Amino acid sequence: MSAPTFSRPSRGDILELTIDTLAHGGNGVARKEGYVVFVAGGFPGDTVKAEVGKAKRAYAEARVVEVVTPSPDRVEPFADHPGAPWQVLPYEKQLAVKAEQVEDALKRIGRLTDFELEPIIPAVEQWRYRNKVEFSFGQGPEGELVCGFHAPGRWNDIVPMDDCKLVSERVNELREQVLRFVKGYMPWDRRDQRGFLRNLVIREGRRSGQTQVRLVTSPGKLDVDGFIDAVDADGLWWTQTADLGESTQGGESTLLKGAPQLVDSINDLDFLISPEAFFQTNTDMAEKLYGVALEYASLSGSDKVFDLYSGIGTIALSMATRARQVVGLEIVAPAVADAIANAKLNDIQNANFYAGDARLALRELVEREGKPDVAIIDPPRAGLSAKIVRRIVEAAPSRIVYVSCNPTTLAPNAAQLVEAGYQLKQVRPVDMFPQTPHIECVALLEAGPEGVRNPDRE
Numbered sequence: 001m002s003a004p005t006f007s008r009p010s011r012g013d014i015l016e017l018t019i020d021t022l023a024h025g026g027n028g029v030a031r032k033e034g035y036v037v038f039v040a041g042g043f044p045g046d047t048v049k050a051e052v053g054k055a056k057r058a059y060a061e062a063r064v065v066e067v068v069t070p071s072p073d074r075v076e077p078f079a080d081h082p083g084a085p086w087q088v089l090p091y092e093k094q095l096a097v098k099a100e101q102v103e104d105a106l107k108r109i110g111r112l113t114d115f116e117l118e119p120i121i122p123a124v125e126q127w128r129y130r131n132k133v134e135f136s137f138g139q140g141p142e143g144e145l146v147c148g149f150h151a152p153g154r155w156n157d158i159v160p161m162d163d164c165k166l167v168s169e170r171v172n173e174l175r176e177q178v179l180r181f182v183k184g185y186m187p188w189d190r191r192d193q194r195g196f197l198r199n200l201v202i203r204e205g206r207r208s209g210q211t212q213v214r215l216v217t218s219p220g221k222l223d224v225d226g227f228i229d230a231v232d233a234d235g236l237w238w239t240q241t242a243d244l245g246e247s248t249q250g251g252e253s254t255l256l257k258g259a260p261q262l263v264d265s266i267n268d269l270d271f272l273i274s275p276e277a278f279f280q281t282n283t284d285m286a287e288k289l290y291g292v293a294l295e296y297a298s299l300s301g302s303d304k305v306f307d308l309y310s311g312i313g314t315i316a317l318s319m320a321t322r323a324r325q326v327v328g329l330e331i332v333a334p335a336v337a338d339a340i341a342n343a344k345l346n347d348i349q350n351a352n353f354y355a356g357d358a359r360l361a362l363r364e365l366v367e368r369e370g371k372p373d374v375a376i377i378d379p380p381r382a383g384l385s386a387k388i389v390r391r392i393v394e395a396a397p398s399r400i401v402y403v404s405c406n407p408t409t410l411a412p413n414a415a416q417l418v419e420a421g422y423q424l425k426q427v428r429p430v431d432m433f434p435q436t437p438h439i440e441c442v443a444l445l446e447a448g449p450e451g452v453r454n455p456d457r458e
């Protein structure tokens with residue numbers, strides 16, 4: 001590989017660049033004499049002026065400040081929304097890029113070739129599809145209180161949002177109710193760690209119509225009675241946290257009004273969802289995603305199924321009537337409690353759920369429950385560590401259904417499983433997040449004819 005000839009830019013430089021492709025994660029990629037620049041807001045075919053942020057020896061990161069010549073693919077944006085950066089691409093193009101990126105990750109990063117890439121499943125709704133949103137509080141240019149989203153690449157600036165078009169009108173109304181009530185409180189300043197209002201998390205049961213509102217603040221005083229009267233939600237929570245970083249996890253949460261859990265349904269099952277628990281944010285598409293997982297699991301009625309990273313038990317319970325037994329493992333204790341309650345709520349008796357870290361608890365789970373026939377794996381974006389993959393291989397399921405929200409971590413994990421004797425059979429992308437670069441897909445791996453090698457025993 002020849003060394004880059006283009007001299008390395010510095011932070012703040014403005015470069016004129018032509019974008020060739022889209023990188024995993026969604027930034028445009030421009031090349032200048034062998035030097036690579038990842039450009040936020042740039043799309044293939046654009047010529048843009050971009051301001052350099054981080055600059056390394058081989059690559060830099062930059063942000064579009066002006067589109068000089070737009071790509072012929074570009075369409076007019078529908079919403080002024082920092083959370084919908086891909087809306088300038090026609091929806092068909094978004095789908096095509098996502099499918100290509102899944103294929104590229106598996107072939108180039110995983111060096112896997114012999115699999116069937118099934119067509120991407122398009123989203124049911126292209127806007128207002130999210131059942132959960134996390135707003136941030138901040139200060140506007142006149143010092144006024146604003147509630148919205150971080151401006152792209154600017155951790156301390158909040159762009160106000162009157163109508164977030166990724167969630168329903170009802171959720172926007174709740175945001176307005178909260179904003180009207182909290183007008184007299186100071187937003188939290190991320191630089192000097194002062195102030196009170198941090199985040200507002202709203203969840204909506206898309207099938208049940210229920211809503212859950214959670215205000216996240218620094219420790220302090222809140223007019224609780226006034227807040228209860230002002231906000232028309234089925235469940236109202238207040239979380240106080242002294243964390244230095246901005247996170248809606250952790251802290252001390254108090255239920256102020258209504259039910260502790262939101263209730264919603266997926267297909268014909270009902271689920272209780274605690275505020276700390278994960279729930280797929282696109283309900284319509286969660287049904288499709290689980291449908292693909294169920295098809296890939298091809299259960300016979302006599303299988304023992306492990307659901308690793310089981311959340312509130314949605315996948316395990318969706319499979320329970322077609323399995324002999326389902327067993328879930330999840331690290332967040334309230335989510336495990338929800339999963340156990342959800343089994344009862346749906347009158348499912350062949351499901352066991354355990355709280356534990358998949359990194360440490362898998363061996364013990366196998367000792368307790370026996371080896372699984374089928375393993376469903378649905379980890380966070382970081383995917384599986386090499387050690388967890390070894391533990392899964394040791395458990396030796398004959399089929400693995402890997403639900404992934406990041407093809408660049410699925411690819412090395414799938415490669416490691418193939419190395420151990422599994423065959424990657426099918427992969428199906430599912431578009432859970434229109435207008436964004438986020439990609440979800442389901443992969444099916446089956447034990448090969450020679451069985452599975454267990455590197456820990458060699």
Ligand SMILES: C[S@@+](CC[C@H](N)C(=O)[O-])C[C@H]1O[C@@H](n2cnc3c(N)ncnc32)[C@H](O)[C@@H]1O
Binds near residue numbers: 280
């Ligand atoms: C992508 S979500 C999937 C949840 C569930 N399968 C669903 O579809 O709703 C990943 C889940 O993994 C859990 N998790 C994260 N790290 C974990 C770990 N080390 N061990 C077990 N569970 C973990 C998270 O709390 C979250 O519930």
